[in-house]
Structure formats: structure tokens, C-alpha cells
Amino acid sequence: MANYFNTLPLREKLNQLGVCDFMDSSEFLDGVNALKGKKLVIVGCGAQGLNQGLNLRDSGLDVSYTLRKEAIEGKRDSWKNATENNFTVGTYEELIPNADVVINLTPDKQHTAVVKSIMPLMKEGATLSYSHGFNIVEEGMQIRKDLTVIMVAPKCPGSEVRAEYVRGFGVPTLIAVHPENDPQGKGLAQAKAYAVGTGGHRAGVLKSSFVAEVKSDLMGEQTILCGLLQTGSILSFDKMVEKGIDAGYASKLVQYGVEVITEALKQGGITAMMDRLSNPAKIKAFEISEELKDIMRPLFQKHQDDIMSGEFSRIMMEDWANGDQNLLAWRAETGETAFEKTPAGDVKINEQEYFDNYTLMVAFVRAGVELAFETMVQAGIKPESAYYESLHETPLIANTIARKKLFEMNRVISDTAEYGCYLFDQACKPLLGDFMKKVTTDLVGKNFNEGKDAGVDNRTLIAVNDAIRTHQVEQVGAVLRKAMTAMKTIKTA
Amino acid sequence: MKNLNNEQSHNNSLSFGEGWGEAFVSISTLNLKYQHKLVLKDLHWTILKGENWLLSGISGSGKTALAKAIVGLQSVSGEVKINFNTESLLPAKALFVESWYQFKNVEGVANFYYQQRYTSVQAKETLTVNAELMSYGKENNLAFADAEPILKALGFSALKNSQLIELSSGEHKKLQLVKALWLKPQLLIIDQPYTGLDAASRKHLNVLLDDVSAEGVQLILICNDAELPFCINRFATIEAGELVEMNSREIASALPEKYEREIPDFLKESPVYSSNNIVKMVDVNISYGEKQVLNNINWEVKAGEKWLLQGPNGSGKSTLLSLINGDHPQSYANTLYLFGNKRGSGESIWDIKQHIGLISPEFHWYFDASSTVWESIASGFYDTVGLFQHLPFSKSAQVDELVAYFGLTENKNELLSALPLGKQRMVLLARTIIKNPELLILDEPCQGLDLQQTQHFNQLVDELCSNGMTLIYVGHFESLLPNCLEKRIVLENGKVKVIERILEKNSIIEKENYSTLVEQ
Structure with a gap:
């Protein structure tokens, strides 16, 4: 895999580096509608995974978790976090094929391995969401062309993401759509709905790019x-x-x-x-x-x-x-x-x-x-x-x-x-x-x-x-x- | 200052032991100003050896400030001398048990939110009760075996492995009491000792207080309650910044007059219900790991009904209410209907909360006290903790009206954290009704209020309910309930024990005895 940024011509490098739009609250009037009724499957249930999932569900969205087989069989902490809060938990094979949006909230270092195993299971036209662009930009991960790739990155630790949401506020959030993977043009609408679902729209959303x-x-x-x-x-x-x-x-x-x-x-x-x-x-x-x-x-x-x-x-x-x-x-x-x-x-x-x-x-x-x-x-x-x-x-x-x-x-x-x-x-x-x-x-x-x-x-x-x-x-x-x-x-x- | 040797009616025969008649605490010319207002004015107080005092008085009269001054937590002008007994085996300490207790997580942060204890998280953030007691015992050289009987008497033993974040406010209160009774300092001052405790625990606490008093601990209890330990033998109140001695505990029971102020017009409108079914629970179960908190609950609340919810500490009351308020993650896996909709059918928690006005001790406890009075009340329109948006003119006028109705106009720009707890509570009560909600959930709403404030608030609740508002009310103290209550649900160990119609207010008193029996 080649460094994605280095494959770009200078014009496109500058173009992507320059994506930066502090969004007006009127951009979020449609709420979570772009994700309503869709199946959201979160990969990983650590601090970001659990707290974002709790917020998204409390915003009326359908959320479940997928974990590696060993984590489920070993009843690891991530499995307990998800099941004890009454989320459906399943293996990649069980949940990914039906997912409309797969949200990757595993640690950066595991991204290549995780994405390589979930990508073949994803259904045609689904969306893959990241909270950090390292895998796409620096490692140059290539995502199937039919898939939409977005990023939603709350700029705070997971516990704050939850604490601010339940008191009716949110944390500042950065969103992005990967220009190589937006075949249906729905990426931005979904990223915005996601930011509403975690409460980020109340504290300021910055539209950025992966780069x-x-x-x-x-x-x-x-x-x-x-x-x-x-x-x-x-x-x-x-x-x-x-x-x-x-x-x-x-x-x-x-x-x-x-x-x-x-x-x-x-x-x-x-x-x-x-x-x-x-x-x-x-x-x-x-x-x-x-x-x-x-x-x-x-x-x-x-x-x-x-x-x-x-x-x-x-x-x-x-x-x-x-x-x-x-x-x-x-x-x-x-x-x-x-x-x-x-x-x-x-x-x-x-x-x-x-x-x-x-x-x-x-x-x-x-x-x-x-x-x-x-x-x-x-x-x-x-x-x-x-x-x-x-x-x-x-x-x-x-x-x-x-x-x-x-x-x-x-x-x-x-x-x-x-x-x-x-x-x-x-x-x-x-x-x-x-x-x-x-x-x-x-x-x-x-x-x-x-x-x-x-x-x-x-x-x-x-x-x-x-x-x-x-x-x-x-x-x-x-x-x-x-x-x-x-x-x-x-x-x- | 009256002559303290002037004989009062000590109706109990305590043996005062050696040193009786000597001054234990001497307070002279104590002055305390708060924002240019004199709270304590040249106050004098002498506490003799062997005396145990009750300090009562209306909310905001300076009781807590005086207690803090005695133990050195509040800087004042004047003199406070404590003459500890150097021969005694009891620690020469003056301990103040605050009515409000802020705990921190293992990393020293206290940034909690009130829904947090309902969420299961494997990475444990706070100490367990056991670990907390261990470290307290070690710090103060106490034998763990001595804590066991206290834990047992207050029904706390089963909570030893619970994390601090999982405890309810009543349980936190008990934990502070356990520590104080275990330490047995020579002077023990407890602010609102009975707040949040069920009837049985209150009785047990009085026995424990009598026990430590017999061992030589001298007590100052700050409260307006009538059922006190036998050892209390002196009574005082603070009036206009001065200590006034009373003859007995009788003083507090004088009934206040009816509140004559008319309620704002916008609160006279009857709620419009989208569904006649407010709450419907079918075989609801909640558990954390092995621990089952609610067990096969079946309950229906119809529009306009007025319910009393009761049960001993730890019976599951606040968990039950958290399901209704959209605060419990496990509600998604249960058969639960709110305002006619199945829970988890695409609604957000904000869709649910817009129908409800809620207050609970935990809600107050975790409320963001860095908002002003006005903002806190206004935030009730949006069900947020803190105000994040501008109010349209009509809503802003309603906030002003309610601020005036609650007598808070002169405090409206003050931060909540700058007010005494009783006044903070009034602010949050105003917040619960600001949007004239369909459902009012009042979980021990009058904690920390004085008798008059309580009567006035319950009178307001009766008026609102006469317009058709639905009510769920939790209250431990039989005498302090509104009149409109018509149905009652009692929980015990997470199960529904009784669902019945309340025939007259007297029958409510029986339930208090009932819950006493349950705990024993």
C-alpha cells in the first residue's frame, strides 16, 4: 500500500489540505434522518466505541456491535460493555453483511487488519466510517469502489462524548468524506447525521478532509x-x-x-x-x-x-x-x-x-x-x-x-x-x-x-x-x- | 445569650460522667458575611460536656455555615474554642458530615453525570465501598471489625462490593454516616442526618447515635426532623444571625399558613396528551451482571393519574424512574411503552424527555452548579443541564414569572453553586415545572427544604395536578406528601410488592410502618 497523499498531484494535495468549513447550525436541521432505520454496526467496544454507540442509540438509531470471535468467546471487556448495556453483539460474519454503516472504532494500529477482514463482508453500496484518517492517508488503504468512506471524529475522550451528550450538549466534532469513495454522493449527509447522533452539532462541527x-x-x-x-x-x-x-x-x-x-x-x-x-x-x-x-x-x-x-x-x-x-x-x-x-x-x-x-x-x-x-x-x-x-x-x-x-x-x-x-x-x-x-x-x-x-x-x-x-x-x-x-x-x- | 445552666427539660437520664458542667465548645462573637449580608451576627454559643444539640431553623439561616465554622471549614471572624478531653480514648477531633458529599474517581476527577450509574462499563472508574472503607480505616487507625455492626444496622453490608458511582444519594449518605460512627470523634456534627434515609434506617440511625453518645461522642444534629435520638438534650435555632435556644423539639411542628400567591397563568393550562398511556411496563427486568435490580415489573400509569412510589433504600425506585425518563441503557431490551410508543422504536431520549419534568436527589447532585438561577430554570424547557440556547420572548417571560413565584428574583443572576442547598433545590423544582409537562416525576423533591417550603411546594403540586397533570411522587416522610396522591406502588427488593388505591391520607402513614417491617 502506497502513501495516499504522496500519490496525489500538488493541486489535489493543496485542495484536500484546504478543506475546512466550520459548519452553521442550520446545516443540521435534518437531524439524524440520513441514518434513520439504517443498520449501524460498530467495530470495537472500548471507550469511544461504547460511548458513541450509547449516544447514537439514544438518538433513535439502530446500533449493534461486532467483535472478533476471540473477544466474544473469551467474554472480554468489550463484549461485556456491549452486552450488559443491551446491545446486540455478533461476529463479523454475522453482522457485517447486513450493515448499512460500519463504524470502525478500533485502535489505529489494528485498522489495516480490521478493514481487510470486514471489507469483503460488506454489502454493496454500504458506508465505512473512521474516526481517524491514518489508515487511508498514510497506510494508503484502498477501499472497494462501491463503498462510501466517511470520518466522524469527536475531539474529546469517549467518556466526555457521553457526559456532554446526556446533559444535552456535545463535543466539537470533525467530519470528512473521502473523495475517492463517495460513489452515491451520500457521504456528507450521513456524516452530518452521525454528528447529530453523538451530539457534536451542538458544540461545533468542522468539515475537513482525511488528509x-x-x-x-x-x-x-x-x-x-x-x-x-x-x-x-x-x-x-x-x-x-x-x-x-x-x-x-x-x-x-x-x-x-x-x-x-x-x-x-x-x-x-x-x-x-x-x-x-x-x-x-x-x-x-x-x-x-x-x-x-x-x-x-x-x-x-x-x-x-x-x-x-x-x-x-x-x-x-x-x-x-x-x-x-x-x-x-x-x-x-x-x-x-x-x-x-x-x-x-x-x-x-x-x-x-x-x-x-x-x-x-x-x-x-x-x-x-x-x-x-x-x-x-x-x-x-x-x-x-x-x-x-x-x-x-x-x-x-x-x-x-x-x-x-x-x-x-x-x-x-x-x-x-x-x-x-x-x-x-x-x-x-x-x-x-x-x-x-x-x-x-x-x-x-x-x-x-x-x-x-x-x-x-x-x-x-x-x-x-x-x-x-x-x-x-x-x-x-x-x-x-x-x-x-x-x-x-x-x-x- | 441565655444562661445555659438554666435548666431545660432533660427528660432522659444520661450519666454525664466527669467534667459535666465544663465548657466543651465555646463560641464567641462569631460574624459571617455573605455578599454584604450578615449571616451570623455576634453569635455566642457554649456547649457543655455531655450536651447533645439539635440545631434547626429555616433554609438559608446559616446552620451549615455555623457548623463549618466550628470545624474550621469556613473562615469567620470571632472565636471558636474546642476543649478536647485529652484523657478520652475517642479521637480528639471535630468531624462535620456534610449533607452533600462529592466523591472522586480513582484518578481524582469528579466529572460525573447522573445517568452514569445505569451504564455498565468494565473499566471501573471509582473505588468500591469496601476499598473506600479500607482506606478510611487505615487513615484513621480503625479496626474493620468495628465497622461491621454499623454496616449491618444501616442495611449497608450488601453494598460492600458496589462502586461509589453505583450508589444512590441515600446510600452515599449512609456511607458518610458509617464512617462518622466508626470514627467516633469527640465532636460529631451531622448536617441533615436523615435526608434520603427510609423509615427503618432512620430508626436504626437514632439507636446508633444514642450508642456513640453513651460512649462519649457529643453530637450536633442539624435538621428540622421530629424523630430524634433520645440523647438530644438541648435545642436551638438560628434567627436573624443569632442563636436562640428552644425549650424542646416541639418548635418545628408549627404548621405554616397556606401559600396565597397565585400560580402563573401558563401553569394553569391542562396538558394535552398524545396518548392516554403514559407508562406501560411488561415483565421488565434490569440486572448488572449477576445482580438483579428490577424483577418482572408490571405497571401502568394512565394520563392524569397521581402515583406515590415507595420502597426502602435500594429497592429499585430510582432505576424504575430512570426507565421512564429515557436514562437507562437497558430499557431497549425490555417491553416498555412510553407515551404510547414502544421504547426503542426510533424515538430519541429527547423525544421522551420533552413530556417530563423530573427532579431527584441524584439529578440535583450531578446538576451543573455553574449555571445561574435563571439559566437553570430556563434549561428545563430543553431538558438540558445548563442552558445552551437563547429563549424566545414568550418563554423568557415565563421564566421570569416562575422566578418571581418561587421568590427567587433577587437571586436570579447568581450561580447555583453560590446558594445554600435548600435554595438550589427550589430552583430545580421550578425547572421541573417550567414547561408545564404532561408527567411530573418528583423523587424526594423536598429534600433539604424547611417545613414551610415543603408545604408550599406540595400545595403547588396539588394545584398543578388538579389541572390534569400526571404525577409520580417518591417520598419517605409520611407527613410531607401532597394531598392529590391516589394510587400507590411499593417496591421491595426489585419486585412490585403492592399496587393499590390510596383511600385516605392516613393509609399512607401505614405504609411507612410497613416499609419499616420490610427492612427488619
């Missing part, structure tokens, strides 16, 4: 989301310990700090996050984040280039074939870091203290989000797509770090994200060596404002505020966030 989704998703997860949060967390912890800050305190500040800081990001973008700092701290954070952007820009560009050329997927799939040798080695290394091994201390850190004593992380987050966004946009990805894959998802990963620290965070994200994260982290740490030498405890571990004059120069502050607020990620974000302001806060700290 745009994959190229932006990979970039976001390996640079800002997982990669930089990992690098920044480890460097911050090590710096504090080096400078004599109590290790328990340092561990807690790092574990929960990203979550508290990015909660402001979630609600009001980079602007709100920076506004939580005092004026002198804000100016300082701005200056060092500018410096960080200059240092890291070549690395971000390399990641984007390797993603666009397919080089990243190639080396990662080599590692898959190699029994995950690199991945497992890097994972073990993460488990051995001092941060991972130091439990959070039994100290109370109040909300504002997370900003005042962790100004360095605010700078890391601003630099990472803006760089990832800028690099994606320069590569031809539209700003709305770039926003979802950078700023929007940062608080979600931060929340996972707060709950699980880094080792477990890496284990729960996709293998693709985990591999990219380590790749970034390995390259980024040495790159920041000189920068970190200059960092002192006023930026990480102690209150930045302590013993400092609170005054600032008007013109400097105005220029800094202006630079933050007029960045494109802020302008796009303001529009997209408006659609999802009602989402509930998830917080641990």
Missing part, C-alpha cells in the same frame, strides 16, 4: 500536545530540584500546573492564559516565549515536513514491524525520569500560585501553541483545523497529565501520538540546553513577583498585549470557542 485531519492531527500531537508538554514538564522539574526546591512541591507544581494553566487557555485562549500573570510576569513570559519560538522553530518545521512527506509514518511503521523497539525503549525511559518517580507532595498550591510560580510553563505553552499553529498554517493547513489540533486539545492532554503524569499519559494516547511525542522530546531537550541554563527559580518554583517592582512601561505592555491578542490563533479561536462555551470544566487540581 487535513491526519496531517494536522499528527503535527499537533507530537509537537505541542504531548511532545512539548513532556519536555517542558521534565525540564521544569529537574530545574527546580537542581535549585533546591522541595521535590514534592516541584512534582505537584508540574503535575497539576499544566492543567490549571491550560484551563485558562481553554476558556479564553493565549490571551486569557497570559492575563493571569502580573504585568511584569506577562512581559517576561512573552519575551522568553519569543526566544523559545526562535529556538524550536526548526524542530517544529522538521516535524511538519516529515509528516507531509510521509517520512514520519514510514519510520514509525518500521518500528511497528520491528516489535515497537524504539517506542518501548522510550516509554521505559519516561518511566525512569525523576519527575515520574517523585510523588506529588502533600502541599496546598492555590490556583493563582500555579501561574505565579510556574511562569516558565506559561511561556512553553504560548510558544508551543503558536509555533504548532503557525507551522501548520504555513504548510497549507487551514487555521480552523490548526486551531483544533493545537490550542483546543492542549487542555485535554494537560488534564491527562494531571491524572496520570507522563508515563501513563503516553500509554493512554494513541501509539501514533506516543511515538511522535518521544521523537520530539528526544530532539527538543538538547536543543533547549543553553536556554535552560539561564532559567532561575523566579520563573519556575517561586513567585515571579516576589521582591520585584510591580511597575511596567506602558508602551512595552501595550505592544506585548497587542502581539498576543492579534495572533491568528486568537482570532480564529474566539469564533470557534463561542460555539462550545457551554462545555463543562473537567478539573482535578
Whole structure:
């Protein structure tokens, strides 16, 4: 199988990368009608599978689950999840031939194997749905020409997809139709109905393409989301310990700090996050984040280039074939870091203290989000797509770090994200060596404002505020966030 | 402040032991402001050794704030001194059992939703009761064997392997009580100890409280209930920010006057029914793994009927209601008709919910308290938790009317989380009726309200029902039910025990005794 993107002429590459339409709510007035009475069969019953299925059924659709024979016979968790909630469960042979829509919600790595076994069983003219485009775009999976191929990707963990639905809301969702597989032209109508069925239409739906989704998703997860949060967390912890800050305190500040800081990001973008700092701290954070952007820009560009050329997927799939040798080695290394091994201390850190004593992380987050966004946009990805894959998802990963620290965070994200994260982290740490030498405890571990004059120069502050607020990620974000302001806060700290 | 040695009618003969007459808790010039309003004003209170107090008072009078101030959970100006007995074997601690308890999942997140406990998920997110008790015992050096009799007395033993998310609000209450009675702190303050408990559990709790009191635990109970443990020997209420001592528990039983305010016009319209069959259940069964929660339930509710649903804690009442409200995943595999349609015939849960106004302790518990009062009530039009859309003018005017009717106008822009629980409950009660629904499901609607609020709400329910609204009402306290109830269904261990017509209100009182017998 050849990389699909690389088979396209440049015109078509740009065309597909540029599919990006934040849909108006009037597009969803037909509700779930396009799927009403159709047989929806979900492959896999993990967190996404179960919760999406519960939502679709509660929206009046006919949902059942198909699992591999071994999972059914062994009464595995996926089988129990489905049967105990009164869904029909059957083997591929039993359920796929009658399915109008087959929804593949298995882990990315299994896609090739799963799709190869279900495709011959699918009936003429049916629809195959994905929640991630890796298999189609990077692995180049060819789907039978009579089948329609769509993507519906809620941009939140499965448990949130359910929680937001039952309270009458939803989570932001990305939908796409694969242009090579839309023989009857019904793909978009079905994808929209699916988004209504999971409640996504209430929180904002972005029409994208398989290509745009994959190229932006990979970039976001390996640079800002997982990669930089990992690098920044480890460097911050090590710096504090080096400078004599109590290790328990340092561990807690790092574990929960990203979550508290990015909660402001979630609600009001980079602007709100920076506004939580005092004026002198804000100016300082701005200056060092500018410096960080200059240092890291070549690395971000390399990641984007390797993603666009397919080089990243190639080396990662080599590692898959190699029994995950690199991945497992890097994972073990993460488990051995001092941060991972130091439990959070039994100290109370109040909300504002997370900003005042962790100004360095605010700078890391601003630099990472803006760089990832800028690099994606320069590569031809539209700003709305770039926003979802950078700023929007940062608080979600931060929340996972707060709950699980880094080792477990890496284990729960996709293998693709985990591999990219380590790749970034390995390259980024040495790159920041000189920068970190200059960092002192006023930026990480102690209150930045302590013993400092609170005054600032008007013109400097105005220029800094202006630079933050007029960045494109802020302008796009303001529009997209408006659609999802009602989402509930998830917080641990 | 009255002289506390002034003899009150201590009608029980407690042996106060050594130190009787010494001050145990001394509170002086306590002041607490909430949004420029003085809640506690130069409050003085001395609790002597051997005394057990009842603190009553209307909703929002500052009872909970005072309790929190005593244990140091609420910052106030003034002085609170607790003179712990250093010789005692009991831990020198002041424990406050909140009327509301927020638990977290194993990862420390408390982002639950109220339908969650009906969904079967293999990846367990919360601790089991057993694990929770184990860690509590370890933290406080308690012997597990000492917890067993308490668990047994409160009918909690069977729940040891349940996950926290699976417990009902009454069961969560019991878990907090178990912990407190197991710990036996020198000062134990319980806010609303009886909320959500069935009649039998309330009696058992009183026995347990008398037991710990005899061992030296001093109690402050915050509630307006009449059936108290014998050991309660002092009575007080908070009025206008000050502590006022009472002669006995009698005070709470004065009947409030009838509520004279007229109900808004839009609530006087009779509902239009699309079908005469509101609910029909045929041999309905619900189970989680091996555990059967509902067993061959057959029940029909016709348009306009007023039902009382009863049964001890854990008998399956809220599961039964969750089937009607479209909240239970297992309803798809049962023979169930709602509003004339077979469940699972292509309707969405929103199609079902639009006919229903619902409140339950769990619904309140998991409600998003970061909405304002006005938004919370308005969200009832769309059956959502939180308001996600703009209201047309006519609907918005109805919200204003109802806000005024419930006396919430001055709070209408406040966040729900900023209000005391009693007031939050009033907001959610307004939410249940805002769309003048065909079916009103009121599962212990008046929990946390004072007597007057309860009477007024039940009076409103009677008025609404006289226009033809269908009602299913769950209530443990016999004296606090609306008059319109005409039929009764009683569950026991997941089965229908009784379905009958209520002849007069007296017969309802019998059922309370009945459910007592059932548990014993």
C-alpha cells in the first residue's frame, strides 16, 4: 500500500489540505434522518466505541456491535460493555453483511487488519466510517469502489462524548468524506447525521478532509500536545530540584500546573492564559516565549515536513514491524525520569500560585501553541483545523497529565501520538540546553513577583498585549470557542 | 445569650460522667458575611460536656455555615474554642458530615453525570465501598471489625462490593454516616442526618447515635426532623444571625399558613396528551451482571393519574424512574411503552424527555452548579443541564414569572453553586415545572427544604395536578406528601410488592410502618 497523499498531484494535495468549513447550525436541521432505520454496526467496544454507540442509540438509531470471535468467546471487556448495556453483539460474519454503516472504532494500529477482514463482508453500496484518517492517508488503504468512506471524529475522550451528550450538549466534532469513495454522493449527509447522533452539532462541527485531519492531527500531537508538554514538564522539574526546591512541591507544581494553566487557555485562549500573570510576569513570559519560538522553530518545521512527506509514518511503521523497539525503549525511559518517580507532595498550591510560580510553563505553552499553529498554517493547513489540533486539545492532554503524569499519559494516547511525542522530546531537550541554563527559580518554583517592582512601561505592555491578542490563533479561536462555551470544566487540581 | 445552666427539660437520664458542667465548645462573637449580608451576627454559643444539640431553623439561616465554622471549614471572624478531653480514648477531633458529599474517581476527577450509574462499563472508574472503607480505616487507625455492626444496622453490608458511582444519594449518605460512627470523634456534627434515609434506617440511625453518645461522642444534629435520638438534650435555632435556644423539639411542628400567591397563568393550562398511556411496563427486568435490580415489573400509569412510589433504600425506585425518563441503557431490551410508543422504536431520549419534568436527589447532585438561577430554570424547557440556547420572548417571560413565584428574583443572576442547598433545590423544582409537562416525576423533591417550603411546594403540586397533570411522587416522610396522591406502588427488593388505591391520607402513614417491617 502506497502513501495516499504522496500519490496525489500538488493541486489535489493543496485542495484536500484546504478543506475546512466550520459548519452553521442550520446545516443540521435534518437531524439524524440520513441514518434513520439504517443498520449501524460498530467495530470495537472500548471507550469511544461504547460511548458513541450509547449516544447514537439514544438518538433513535439502530446500533449493534461486532467483535472478533476471540473477544466474544473469551467474554472480554468489550463484549461485556456491549452486552450488559443491551446491545446486540455478533461476529463479523454475522453482522457485517447486513450493515448499512460500519463504524470502525478500533485502535489505529489494528485498522489495516480490521478493514481487510470486514471489507469483503460488506454489502454493496454500504458506508465505512473512521474516526481517524491514518489508515487511508498514510497506510494508503484502498477501499472497494462501491463503498462510501466517511470520518466522524469527536475531539474529546469517549467518556466526555457521553457526559456532554446526556446533559444535552456535545463535543466539537470533525467530519470528512473521502473523495475517492463517495460513489452515491451520500457521504456528507450521513456524516452530518452521525454528528447529530453523538451530539457534536451542538458544540461545533468542522468539515475537513482525511488528509487535513491526519496531517494536522499528527503535527499537533507530537509537537505541542504531548511532545512539548513532556519536555517542558521534565525540564521544569529537574530545574527546580537542581535549585533546591522541595521535590514534592516541584512534582505537584508540574503535575497539576499544566492543567490549571491550560484551563485558562481553554476558556479564553493565549490571551486569557497570559492575563493571569502580573504585568511584569506577562512581559517576561512573552519575551522568553519569543526566544523559545526562535529556538524550536526548526524542530517544529522538521516535524511538519516529515509528516507531509510521509517520512514520519514510514519510520514509525518500521518500528511497528520491528516489535515497537524504539517506542518501548522510550516509554521505559519516561518511566525512569525523576519527575515520574517523585510523588506529588502533600502541599496546598492555590490556583493563582500555579501561574505565579510556574511562569516558565506559561511561556512553553504560548510558544508551543503558536509555533504548532503557525507551522501548520504555513504548510497549507487551514487555521480552523490548526486551531483544533493545537490550542483546543492542549487542555485535554494537560488534564491527562494531571491524572496520570507522563508515563501513563503516553500509554493512554494513541501509539501514533506516543511515538511522535518521544521523537520530539528526544530532539527538543538538547536543543533547549543553553536556554535552560539561564532559567532561575523566579520563573519556575517561586513567585515571579516576589521582591520585584510591580511597575511596567506602558508602551512595552501595550505592544506585548497587542502581539498576543492579534495572533491568528486568537482570532480564529474566539469564533470557534463561542460555539462550545457551554462545555463543562473537567478539573482535578 | 441565655444562661445555659438554666435548666431545660432533660427528660432522659444520661450519666454525664466527669467534667459535666465544663465548657466543651465555646463560641464567641462569631460574624459571617455573605455578599454584604450578615449571616451570623455576634453569635455566642457554649456547649457543655455531655450536651447533645439539635440545631434547626429555616433554609438559608446559616446552620451549615455555623457548623463549618466550628470545624474550621469556613473562615469567620470571632472565636471558636474546642476543649478536647485529652484523657478520652475517642479521637480528639471535630468531624462535620456534610449533607452533600462529592466523591472522586480513582484518578481524582469528579466529572460525573447522573445517568452514569445505569451504564455498565468494565473499566471501573471509582473505588468500591469496601476499598473506600479500607482506606478510611487505615487513615484513621480503625479496626474493620468495628465497622461491621454499623454496616449491618444501616442495611449497608450488601453494598460492600458496589462502586461509589453505583450508589444512590441515600446510600452515599449512609456511607458518610458509617464512617462518622466508626470514627467516633469527640465532636460529631451531622448536617441533615436523615435526608434520603427510609423509615427503618432512620430508626436504626437514632439507636446508633444514642450508642456513640453513651460512649462519649457529643453530637450536633442539624435538621428540622421530629424523630430524634433520645440523647438530644438541648435545642436551638438560628434567627436573624443569632442563636436562640428552644425549650424542646416541639418548635418545628408549627404548621405554616397556606401559600396565597397565585400560580402563573401558563401553569394553569391542562396538558394535552398524545396518548392516554403514559407508562406501560411488561415483565421488565434490569440486572448488572449477576445482580438483579428490577424483577418482572408490571405497571401502568394512565394520563392524569397521581402515583406515590415507595420502597426502602435500594429497592429499585430510582432505576424504575430512570426507565421512564429515557436514562437507562437497558430499557431497549425490555417491553416498555412510553407515551404510547414502544421504547426503542426510533424515538430519541429527547423525544421522551420533552413530556417530563423530573427532579431527584441524584439529578440535583450531578446538576451543573455553574449555571445561574435563571439559566437553570430556563434549561428545563430543553431538558438540558445548563442552558445552551437563547429563549424566545414568550418563554423568557415565563421564566421570569416562575422566578418571581418561587421568590427567587433577587437571586436570579447568581450561580447555583453560590446558594445554600435548600435554595438550589427550589430552583430545580421550578425547572421541573417550567414547561408545564404532561408527567411530573418528583423523587424526594423536598429534600433539604424547611417545613414551610415543603408545604408550599406540595400545595403547588396539588394545584398543578388538579389541572390534569400526571404525577409520580417518591417520598419517605409520611407527613410531607401532597394531598392529590391516589394510587400507590411499593417496591421491595426489585419486585412490585403492592399496587393499590390510596383511600385516605392516613393509609399512607401505614405504609411507612410497613416499609419499616420490610427492612427488619
